[in-house]
Amino acid sequence: MTHHTEPIIVDADIPDGSRTPVNVFPGGERPLVVLWPGFGVGASYYRPIAAELAARGFPSAIGELRGQGASTARAGRHASWGYFELATQDYRLVIEAAKAELGLDESHPTVLLTHSLGGQVATAFLALDDAPRLGVAGLFGVGSGSPYFRTFEGNTRVRIRVGASLFALGNRLFGHWPGAIAGIDPVGYGRQPARLMADWRHLALHNSFEHVFDGHGVADHRAALAGVEAPVLFTRFENDEMCPLASSQALAGHLPNAEVGCEELPGRLGHNRWAREPQIVADRFERFLEDNGI
Template identity: 35%
Template sequence: MDTDTADRSSEPDAPAQVVLGLVPAGPHRIKVRAAQQDDPTSPVVVLVPAMGVPARYYRPFVADLHRQGLTVVTFDLRGQGESTPVASRRVRYGYQSLIDDLDAVLDLVESVLPQAPRFLLGHSLGGQVSLLHAARHQGRVQGVALVASGSVWYRSFPGFGRVRTLVGTQLVAAAATLLGYWPGHRFGFGGRQAASLVQDWARQARTSVYRLNGSATDYEEALREVRLPLLTVTVAGDGLAPRSSVDHLVAKAPHALRTTKHYTRADAGADDLGHFHWVRHGGELSRWVRDWIATAHVRS
């Protein structure tokens, strides 16, 4: 493991992140980094990013979590950040590929830090991937935290959000199918994504059901068997993951041991939060994660 000195945040107290290794993922090679604690038994939080968001965006929150005594593992989803090649007509992947990649990341973490309890923390799409992974690979982690992460089923949104979500997701999927990929970097939404991934996303938005391209797993049934500790955090000003959509996602895992929190501007000490900006103001949220892990670890 080499210390990647170029991967420090601009914040002066940001922890150094070591490169744990490279995970093969189809044509991709995913670089896995960790802001480690000296104690090899410290809990590990594997942070799974939102759609189109590079891992480096989370550096302020990584620092917050590290200050709480947690080892934090980060990586880019396929086609994002350092994980090249980008999506194209020839480079295809969907939700199932991301779930498999996360399992490979956990293999690496377990090999390097075998004594550490492991937790997933997913943001937006990353939360869906984390929960689906926990459903398919039960027993691999001790708990899952969902931050600003909910179902995209259009009926789980209030008011006009239903129409906007249904129309928006289906138009994106239609464009991705026609072009062979979604050029989100040109439209300011979701980043450049593979057609199969966008189709999985849009299908769940339309039907509420997780039926993934290229997968024989019955994820709806698997989710009903999840009994892990589950932390769900909604964020003030977040129109992309309102409480109703988070509740719909979590209802798919009725036996999960849920802890529910709402992150307000007062909690964060910030004037603006929303679906993404909370990352820059995550000090109090990181304390919630630490306290939940302490309780979840006792349960497990």
């Protein structure tokens, strides 16, 4: 098998007219792994973990959160999207584009490997019909938790509360979050759309997905989330101040009937470094699939 250290780039065309380049790493015949970034992190940052998984026989693809990295979308007063659009459009289209490039059937087993915000959107995605149709068999999060302020302590809790207020102010003033107000960017997420920041703010203040699903034809979002039964594991490193264990547990609580766990990983790779030093995460990810027969 040829191990690809550089990705094949294919495009996913988004309904708003933007384009999302997908980083595809061919692997073997094992489940497809689709990686989703966190706020403010481009897809290219995750190439080492994707290449490592491909070398282990997992075809892998890295999605780009709309408006970040190489995505051509640009948030503005008249260009907005939220968690629901990411889940129903971007997640679906990236998986479809990766499978088409790799010659995989629509139902080929697929596992989401998510970071931070990527895991929040993936939680919503699992509750939608597209997930089983596309063969999504599990979710493995790293540093993925709810931004609910009560799960944080000290300065981080303060930054989240201040950030929630500033995001609301930015949305009112500019119709989007411009990246900073008066030079202040409390969380370093960069330019982001109004609906996305409103969804994040609602999770941060109330730990509720109601705002994500409201107005999108989902009669009961709690029932939809309760219908998820796929195995889920949210992990974190012990020195990850952006995702304490309580944050992962708060996100896991939205999936009451899933085989869901929360776990600390050995090592001190923080919130981001694991993507560049992939051994620990790749080992635990592989065991997660083996434990669940995926």
